[in-house]
Amino acid sequence: MNWWQTGIIYQIYPRSFQDSDADGVGDLNGVIGRLDYLKALHIDAIWISPIYPSPMHDFGYDVADYCDIHPLFGTLADFDRLLAEAHSRGLKVILDLVPNHTSEEHSWFTESRSSRDNPKRDYYLWRDPAPGDGPPETRLPNNWQTHFGGDAWTYDAATGQFYMHQFHRSQPELNYRHPEVLPAMLDNMRFWLDRGVDGFRVDVIWLMLKDEQFRDEPANPHAAADARPFDRIQHIYTAGVEGIHDLIRQMRAVLDEYDERMMVGEIYLPVEQLVTYYGDGDECHMPFNFQLINLPWNARVIGDYIRQYEGALPTGGWPNWVLGNHDQHRIATRVRKETEFPGRNSVSGDPARLAQMLLLTLRGTPTCYYGDEIGMEDVPIPLEQCMDPAALQQPELFEVWGRDPERTPMQWDASPNAGFTAPEATPWLPLAADYRARNVAAQADDPASMLNFFRALTELRRAEPALNRGDYHDVDFGIDDVLAYWRTTPGSDWYLVVLNLGGASHLIDLARLGIAEAQMMLSTDPARVTPGIATAFSLAANEGVILRLPGSSDTDTQDGYP
Ligand code: GLC
Ligand code: MG
Secondary structure: OOHHHHOOEEEEOHHHOOOOOOOOOOOHHHHHHOHHHHHHOOOOEEEEOOOOOOOOOOOOOOOOOOOOOOOOOOOHHHHHHHHHHHHHOOOEEEEEEOOOEOOOOOHHHHHHHHOOOOOOHHHEOEEOOOOOOOOHHHOOOOOOEOOOOOEOEEEEOOOOEEEEOOOOOOOOEEOOOOOOHHHHHHHHHHHHHHHOOOEEEEOOHHHOOOOOOOOOOOEOOOOOOOOOHHHHEOOOOOOOOOOHHHHHHHHHHHHHOOOOOEEEEOOOOOHHHHHHHHOOOOOOOEEOOOHHHHOOOOHHHHHHHHHHHHHHOOOOOOOEEEOOOOOOOOHHHHHHHHOOOOOOOOOOOOHHHHHHHHHOOOOOEEEEEOOHHHOOOOOOOOHHHOOOHHHHOOHHHHHHHOOOHHHOOOOOOOOHHHHOOOOOOOOOOOOOOOOOOOOHHHHHOOOOOHHHHHHHHHHHHHHOHHHHOOEEEEEOOOOOOEEEEEEEOOOOOEEEEEEEOOOOOEEEEHHHHOOOOEEEEEEOOOOOOOOEEEOEEEEOOOOEEEEEEOOOOOOOOOOOOO
């Protein structure tokens, strides 16, 4: 098995993790200073969101130079030191690769837009205004829309053509039908792989190719009456376009030139389409599985999805799970809102803990989002302070779309600015109001804290083959609110995970599985005595437990299950 299969990935949003130079923005030296913290989380790899030179219109997802470091974050020498320090602790480093678009400040684009006959003109997608009357800037080439709201075309008066962008207008899209573009991007990958980077998270990988004929996208018959224009069309000519798999195979081939490197693709697609991005074991090592972000917090629904996903995986396709990232509302906020019953959201009934138990016991690589280990929540940011271009461009959808709330500074301690930046500095986004109570230092000293619970989970996962590589078998206790499954592997102890997503307690009787007793290893509720022997027990609202079935070590034909 590879490190990216048995290991745990932890996403760092570098602007918000740790500032070392009092400018209010996190940086590489800040991350270096926190590597021991990360190591003690029992994670295996860090994925760092973009750190390249950028005008920061989309906070680094607008890359102006693929082969350097933004001075805000440090220097290439700082990066090399981060890599060496991480590797010396046994931590892998995954960079964010943003190949679909560049910044308008990338030299390719400044050349491209300089004249129609510039040799780099067709590195990007330029189109004439549509025929007709009216000023050229109003005659859009087609009906394509941006994910951030608005038309996907921006008119460039100097050369009289439009360029295409599916995100902010400062993020022009590269033309992968031009013979030089992919080779140039592959060289950018080699630049970092040669330095020792362990892999890439590839931004919007399924969008990289666009329809060669630039056809209008058809209406979406399922769109709600008040849907925004983007959702009123079906994205058949801008996403998953024919030829994309071949392009991804060529990217994968570059990773395969090196030992043990990996690529995880950012892909928001339904499961049947998602799994095609494994290819024949020759595309993404993993296409991100984001369904836990979209599904309601419901045991039956999630259990059905796990079965569906497990069933859809191609032979050799390794699963993965995600609860949140820098584009999604924090899981703690989401589940704390979704669970309604007396006593909820107390330490013993915190669904944020239950969500982490789910993520860290499923079969497949978990990707954790910074701060989730201490239960950080979305921080409400008023529109006047909003930084996120996606929200600023569609203020009417600001509540739904704003991504600042999940990007706020890490809460390290109770000092002014939470130890994220110097006390006199101004953090680039405001801190959570509750940071003096919810922070790493306070939780480190509290055996009942979320942080120590998270560390117990990751430690167990790391130690136990059944959890980090074993099979998945679902278990039905016949209770709608209870999601339960076995994790097993021949020759090792087996684990039974029982999660109560509902608001009432339930009796869990192991006899139902033909088991006399098991060992209670860990509960979301710090008050439950662990380890201890369990036979039948009451599982509280929002409680999850992990049980061990010892004595299964020598055989995979244990009585009972699976
Ligand atoms: C991805 C990133 C997101 C960014 C977008 C455009 O979805 O995760 O943050 O805005 O791509 O690069
Ligand atoms: Mg800084």
